[in-house]
Amino acid sequence: MTKFIDLTLNGISTGAIYAAVALALVLIWRSTRIVNFAQGAMLMITTFIASAVINSSGSYVLGFVVALASGLVLGAIVERVAVRPVENAPPLNAVIMTLGLYTLLVAVAGMIWGNTPRSFPAAFSLRGYRVGATNLLFTPNDTFTVLVVIAVAVALAVLFRGTSLGLRMRAAAFAPEVARLLGVRVGRMLTVGWALAAACGAMAGVLVAPSVFLGPNSFDPILIIGFVAAVLGGLDSPPGAVIGGVVLGLALSYVSGYEGSALVPLAALVILVIVLMIRPTGLFSATKERRV
Amino acid sequence: METREPREPLTGAGGLSVLDVVVSFGGIRALEGVSVEVSPGEVLGVIGPNGAGKTTLFNVICGFVRPQSGTLSWGGKPLTGVHPARLASLGIARTLQGVGLFGGLTVLENVMVGAQRFRRARLPLAMLGLPWSDADERRLRDRALVALGRLGCEDVVDRLPGTLPYAVQKRVALARALACEPELLMLDEPAGGLDARELSELGDLIGSVGSSVAVMLVDHHMDFVVSVCDRLVVLDFGRVIADGDPSTVRQDPRVLEAYLGREAVQDDALRSGGAEDAHA
CATH class of the missing domain: 3.40.50.300 (P-loop containing nucleotide triphosphate hydrolases)
Incomplete structure (x- = not known):
């Protein structure tokens, strides 16, 4: 029973990180219909920047804030410089562009910071809470992770549902031409969408870095699982991404605990295939179907 | 390029003025020197057979299509090359075909x-x-x-x-x-899919938008257009073939010919109201 509780708690905290990565992918898919394969490399860059800030200033909070800010800037730059030219081109162009960007960022990071993974500080203690005589597999840092992800998910929900900026972003995503006619600066909305997504990814990078270490390729597995979570949630729906992330976190935690951690990547891909076979629109898709 | 005397816009400071606009897609001339004016308080209907260039004209005004030549002005200021996203802030609103x-x-x-x-x-x-x-x-x-x-x-x-x-x-x-x-309201097929009662409601509504608003509408429903509009412009193959008050325009031989074809016009001997079926 203790094991089940441990695995559940662990699943929730890793699920929160998958949810953040999935949110980053969903925000971009919603606004530009692009699957951002470079997301893992983008959040790797911002996490390296956070690491440099934390090492030189000694302040975790400053590092976190700088990671989010550099995420916003990096996302906006990527949208303006790399995404704009492929926007109205065939979808394959965008896929190749994000793959190319991934390669570029990983290579640049290797040149600047080296390819050896390094440690990254956690915000709070990594020692599990003590209940009676046992140490739970849930740490104060996990609490921090879950709370931060919940806060960001709520903030995004308020932004999209409750503000005129969110309304314009949704309008631009649904029908760009119509939105433009009504006075929405669609291009600017796309830039904001990419910036928010990259900031969300940057947050996930800082949260997960203490457990995966920090290197140019450290975040690739997280991105794959985040992608599965996004598809699980419908790829279109931010609440779906959060639920998909937590569900996947739990499922993979049970697989890892009861069957062995070697099976985790396989299990993630099996879940992806099953979801695509049974419910290709995802479990929580906002739009019933989208025919092009 | 055609050479013709540029005309002075009829409207002064207010209103929309489209002057000698030429648009071609590949080898096809969609608009060949079209000039149209709308003044505040006026309801202008743009009619014509399918492919006559009505929607292209709307798209030019909205900045979706850039004309090869010609000028557009709105309230005395040039409108050519204005980004579609700025239209709303200039007081121009448009509805789309369908909803x-x-x-x-x-x-x-x-x-x-x-x-x-x-x-x-x-x-x-x-x-x-x-x-x-x-x-x-x-x-x-x-x-x-x-x-x-x-x-x-x-x-x-x-x-x-x-x-x-x-x-x-x-x-x-x-x-x-x-x-x-808006000060200019552009309606693209507002009557499409509406029944008679809904049409009359729509007509009342368009009549009530106010004396400061210029309305420009494209529709196929001839009865509706004639009853609602103060003035009609008829397009055919990218040219304005008639421009005037609705009752005159619907009797114009060139209009009947454009809608019904030369044979039919001769056969029907310009039977009055013959253009009513044109939308069918």
Whole structure:
């Protein structure tokens, strides 16, 4: 029973990180219909920047804030410089562009910071809470992770549902031409969408870095699982991404605990295939179907 | 390029003036030197057979299509090359063929997007979610509710457009265009899919938009167009073939020929009202 509780708690905290990565992918898919394969490399860059800030200033909070800010800037730059030219081109162009960007960022990071993974500080203690005589597999840092992800998910929900900026972003995503006619600066909305997504990814990078270490390729597995979570949630729906992330976190935690951690990547891909076979629109898709 | 004497715009400071606009797609001339003017308070109907260039003309005014030559001016200022996203702030609103509503946004949200002209908060403030942006939200909501109330759609504000009857969706689309309080209202096939009662309601509504608003509409429904418009412009193969008050225009031999073909016109011997079936 203790094991089940441990695995559940662990699943929730890793699920929160998958949810953040999935949110980053969903925000971009919603606004530009692009699957951002470079997301893992983008959040790797911002996490390296956070690491440099934390090492030189000694302040975790400053590092976190700088990671989010550099995420916003990096996302906006990527949208303006790399995404704009492929926007109205065939979808394959965008896929190749994000793959190319991934390669570029990983290579640049290797040149600047080296390819050896390094440690990254956690915000709070990594020692599990003590209940009676046992140490739970849930740490104060996990609490921090879950709370931060919940806060960001709520903030995004308020932004999209409750503000005129969110309304314009949704309008631009649904029908760009119509939105433009009504006075929405669609291009600017796309830039904001990419910036928010990259900031969300940057947050996930800082949260997960203490457990995966920090290197140019450290975040690739997280991105794959985040992608599965996004598809699980419908790829279109931010609440779906959060639920998909937590569900996947739990499922993979049970697989890892009861069957062995070697099976985790396989299990993630099996879940992806099953979801695509049974419910290709995802479990929580906002739009019933989208025919092009 | 044709050489012809540039005409002076009829309208002075106010209104829309389209002068000698030429548009071609590949080898096809969609508009060949089209000139059209609309003044505030006037309802102008643009009619013509399919492919005559009506929608292209709308797209040129909206900046979706850039003309090869010719000039556009709005309120005495040049409108050529103006980005579509700036139109609403210039007081130009357009409805689209069909309904063109955002399927995933509620009726109220749809109309709030149309009221963006009255937004004040700048982007960085909006991203920080500062109080200005809150007040903005309320202002847009109020504007949208007023526009919806004017069209009798208060009961459906929280519904998704897809769940409403077509005629109600058309009213919501019109509310969205009116929400920016336009000085030029462009309606692309507003009568499409409406029954007789809904048509007369629409006619009353267009008549009531006010003396400061110029209305420009494209439609196939001849009876509706004749009853609603103060003036008609007839396009055929990208040229203006008639321009005048509705009763004169519908008797014009060139118009009847464009709609019915030369043979039919001769056969029917210009039987009055013959153009009514043209939309069928």
